[in-house]
Amino acid sequence: DTGVSQDPRHKITKRGQNVTFRCDPISEHNRLYWYRQTLGQGPEFLTYFQNEAQLEKSRLLSDRFSAERPKGSFSTLEIQRTEQGDSAMYLCASSPDRGPSLYSYEQYFGPGTRLTVT
Amino acid sequence: QKEVEQNSGPLSVPEGAIASLNCTYSDRVSQSFFWYRQYSGKSPELIMSIYSNGDKEDGRFTAQLNKASQYVSLLIRDSQPSDSATYLCAVNSRVGGKLIFGQGTELSVKP
Numbered sequence: 208d209t210g211v212s213q214d215p216r217h218k219i220t221k222r223g224q225n226v227t228f229r230c231d232p233i234s235e236h237n238r239l240y241w242y243r244q245t246l247g248q249g250p251e252f253l254t255y256f257q258n259e260a261q262l263e264k265s266r267l268l269s270d271r272f273s274a275e276r277p278k279g280s281f282s283t284l285e286i287q288r289t290e291q292g293d294s295a296m297y298l299c300a301s302s303p304d305r306g307p308s309l310y311s312y313e314q315y316f317g318p319g320t321r322l323t324v325t
Numbered sequence: 326q327k328e329v330e331q332n333s334g335p336l337s338v339p340e341g342a343i344a345s346l347n348c349t350y351s352d353r354v355s356q357s358f359f360w361y362r363q364y365s366g367k368s369p370e371l372i373m374s375i376y377s378n379g380d381k382e383d384g385r386f387t388a389q390l391n392k393a394s395q396y397v398s399l400l401i402r403d404s405q406p407s408d409s410a411t412y413l414c415a416v417n418s419r420v421g422g423k424l425i426f427g428q429g430t431e432l433s434v435k436p
Contacts, residue, residue, distance in 0.1 A: 238421060242424075247333075247428070247429075248428055248429075249329075249413050249415075249426030249427050249428050249429050250369065250413075250426050251426070252423040252424065252425070255422070255423060257421070262422075263422065263423060265423075296368075298368055302421070304421070312357070312417070312421040313371055313374055314359075314424060315371060316361075316368040316370070316371075317368060318367070318368050319368045
């Protein structure tokens with residue numbers, strides 16, 4: 208079990224450019240989540256998938272953001288026409304469909320992608 | 326009212342003391358509760374999960390849940406300088422769904 212991986216770890220881009228991030232979940236984890244974290248705040252939910260189905264999107268996710276998980280394995284998060292306010296740590300997490308108890312779906316985070324928009 | 330509230334700290338305790346971290350949540354139907362530890366510049370690391378009222382112990386960590394009071398806490402016994410980090414409380418209102426995080430409490434353990 209190699210854990211959740213994310214690529215790239217750091218991305219610096221100019222305002223107006225498009226960026227794409229990749230997340231590879233823990234193998235056999237069917238659920239994959241994207242969060243965004245800014246300095247001094249807890250992570251904020253963006254979207255999540257069960258297998259290839261996108262089950263929920265946050266109202267925070269403007270139409271410049273799109274996420275995919277085409278084969279139910281890795282996922283990509285694309286931000287179009289980046290703005291300085293998009294600068295943040297983008298975190299991916301995965302969980303199994305069932306945890307130690309009926310109500311647990313423990314989420315494990317990857318190392319994150321730090322985005323800086325100049 | 327924020328959905329999940331934590332004191333931002335910093336909370337400073339001497340080495341060997343008990344650190345007590347608190348969290349309240351607003352959604353009464355919340356199902357699962359988690360504590361994550363986050364070192365500066367790193368991603369959150371799951372340290373405890375709790376689903377039913379009462380205490381759950383794991384090594385030096387004890388999570389406490391009181392659903393009637395909508396309150397979750399984390400106790401760290403015999404605190405070590407390596408415990409210095411931000412502790413995030415997270416709540417899951419729908420099974421398998423998104424986590425709602427508090428802003429985190431910064432803990433500093435002084436040698």
